[in-house]
Amino acid sequence: MLNLLLVSFSLVGQTPALEIVEPRATYGHLGAVRPKGAGMLPGDIGFFTFGIKNLKLDDNGLAKYSVGIEVRDSAGKLFFEQKPFNTIAQNVFGGDTIPNSATISVPLNQPPTDLTWKITVKDRNTDKSVEHKGEGKILPADFGLVRVATFADAESRRADRAGGRRRRHDLLEFLGRRLRPRQRQEARHPVRHQSARRIRQADAAENHHRQDR
Numbered sequence: 001m002l003n004l005l006l007v008s009f010s011l012v013g014q015t016p017a018l019e020i021v022e023p024r025a026t027y028g029h030l031g032a033v034r035p036k037g038a039g040m041l042p043g044d045i046g047f048f049t050f051g052i053k054n055l056k057l058d059d060n061g062l063a064k065y066s067v068g069i070e071v072r073d074s075a076g077k078l079f080f081e082q083k084p085f086n087t088i089a090q091n092v093f094g095g096d097t098i099p100n101s102a103t104i105s106v107p108l109n110q111p112p113t114d115l116t117w118k119i120t121v122k123d124r125n126t127d128k129s130v131e132h133k134g135e136g137k138i139l140p141a142d143f144g145l146v147r148v149a150t151f152a153d154a155e156s157r158r159a160d161r162a163g164g165r166r167r168r169h170d171l172l173e174f175l176g177r178r179l180r181p182r183q184r185q186e187a188r189h190p191v192r193h194q195s196a197r198r199i200r201q202a203d204a205a206e207n208h209h210r211q212d213r
């Protein structure tokens with residue numbers, strides 16, 4: 001019992017260790033997780049999502065930290081680098097984890113190679129740092145789908161909505177960019193405009209018949 005109390009007292013006041021949690025490659029920032037070990041084709045974009053756990057918050061609930069990224073090829077040559085980038089995040093929803101993401105573009109002329117990557121996060125409120133390392137690969141150039149991603153698109157600025165489904169008026173908004181104003185209105189109200197068109201055609205035929213008389 002005494003030993004248990006001593007351990008409990010020793011844990012009081014200890015700051016939880018800084019961690020990088022749930023690192024994963026995804027199809028877009030909001031997309032599904034990429035299969036591990038699949039690699040990327042030249043011309044593709046890699047999205048990488050992770051969480052930073054146990055950042056110390058200041059009195060205003062702000063987390064101040066930096067994120068550095070380093071990617072090297074099989075020869076140890078620097079393939080991509082993001083110098084430590086300082087940022088501030090407001091912990092609005094509470095909890096102990098702040099989400100982060102990064103992207104990397106693969107050039108079209110990139111030869112196949114294995115990759116090693118390292119993410120370094122520094123808590124600027126405590127000066128503590130943590131690293132996470134992993135591996136990936138660039139595949140030989142071949143036929144395939146690249147830059148596949150899903151995004152939130154509330155304003156329908158893209159051809160497809162996240163999840164692959166579109167409402168009727170979203171499709172019309174997309175098509176409407178290629179239609180004249182009258183065609184756009186007829187597309188939105190096909191039945192009403194078909195009736196109006198028939199009335200106009202009947203009036204024109206009657207007027208033409210009167211002129212022939």
